[in-house]
Amino acid sequence: DAGVIQSPRHEVTEMGQEVTLRCKPISGHNSLFWYRQTMMRGLELLIYFNNNVPIDDSGMPEDRFSAKMPNASFSTLKIQPSEPRDSAVYFCASRELGLAEETQYFGPGTRLLVL
Amino acid sequence: KQEVTQIPAALSVPEGENLVLNCSFTDSAIYNLQWFRQDPGKGLTSLLLIQSSQREQTSGRLNASLDKSSGRSTLYIAASQPGDSATYLCAAPAGGTSYGKLTFGQGTILTVHP
Numbered sequence: 001d002a003g004v005i006q007s008p009r010h011e012v013t014e015m016g017q018e019v020t021l022r023c024k025p026i027s028g029h030n031s032l033f034w035y036r037q038t039m040m041r042g043l044e045l046l047i048y049f050n051n052n053v054p055i056d057d058s059g060m061p062e063d064r065f066s067a068k069m070p071n072a073s074f075s076t077l078k079i080q081p082s083e084p085r086d087s088a089v090y091f092c093a094s095r096e097l098g099l100a101e102e103t104q105y106f107g108p109g110t111r112l113l114v115l
Numbered sequence: 116k117q118e119v120t121q122i123p124a125a126l127s128v129p130e131g132e133n134l135v136l137n138c139s140f141t142d143s144a145i146y147n148l149q150w151f152r153q154d155p156g157k158g159l160t161s162l163l164l165i166q167s168s169q170r171e172q173t174s175g176r177l178n179a180s181l182d183k184s185s186g187r188s189t190l191y192i193a194a195s196q197p198g199d200s201a202t203y204l205c206a207a208p209a210g211g212t213s214y215g216k217l218t219f220g221q222g223t224i225l226t227v228h229p
Contacts (some may be wrong), residue, residue: 004158022125031215043159043204043219056216091158095215103149104217 004071004107012113018080021110024073025094033104034067034077035091043091049075051096082114116211117142121220128195128227136190136223138205143183145208150179151224153202162189162203195227218229 005024013019025032033048047057052069060067064083069075079086089111093104120140128134128196140148146167163172163179165188173179178191192199202222209216 018117033215042221045209045216045218048216050215093159097215103161103164104159106151106160108158114163 004092004094004105006027006107006110008014008091008110010111010113011107012115014115015083015084015115016057016081018078019082019086019112019114021077021090021112023107025074025075025092025093027073029094029096029105030072031091031093031095031097032075033071035093036073036088037091037109048078082112084114087112087114100102116217117145117157117207117218118220119205119207119220121203121205121223123223124221125224126226128225130197130227130229132195132227133191133193134195134203134225136192136203138188138190138220140186140188140205140207142191142207143186145183148179148181148188149206149217150188151204151206151219152176153204154203159204175225188197192225195225197227197229199227200225 014069016086031050034046046059047067049069067077089109091106091109093106095104096102120139122137149164150162150201152162153159158218164174164228176193181188202224204222210216
């Protein structure tokens with residue numbers, strides 16, 4: 001399996017622009033997570049989906065952030081409008097739902113810089 | 116709300132040393148605890164997952180222990196090598212019914228020098 005795939009790997013944009021991050025989970029995994037990592041705050045969970053349904057979005061910082069999972073093989077995280085404080089590495093992870101012994105598998109991340 | 120703390124924040128050791136990384140968590144009602152490794156510029160890789168019914172897990176030179184009653188876990192690395200240099204993160208379930216939701220510690224940055 002190719003693992004969790006994220007695109008783009010790097011994104012540089014200007015403040016106020018819309019940013020869309022994409023994720024393809026591992027085939028067969030039905031739980032998907034979006035994380036943000038910064039030096040100051042570490043790794044934070046933004047939102048997660050089970051069977052394409054958002055379960056917990058309490059980590060989404062504000063209304064500028066939105067996430068969708070239209071099907072089992074694709075998810076997007078959108079920031080509109082972007083701000084310099086959104087600069088971070090955004091990770092997507094997936095796992096098989098319902099297995100306590102199953103870990104999460106992380107993608108390589110998208111490094112976002114908002115100027 | 117689950118809180119995870121890792122000590123030390125950074126560790127530098129000569130090659131060959133045995134070392135211990137510490138993790139503490141506030142909500143002991145967990146069903147497992149995980150240790151991850153992160154190399155610079157990369158995603159996280161799972162190292163060990165300890166079920167709540169287990170006290171430890173081993174993989175090669177790595178051994179992780181779990182003491183739910185005290186809210187602690189340790190990762191033991193034997194005969195450290197330069198290739199072990201990375202950031203090590205501990206993660207515990209967020210608690211309650213948030214199945215699968217993890218809370219991560221800030222990590223321990225490990226440097227093993229030749």
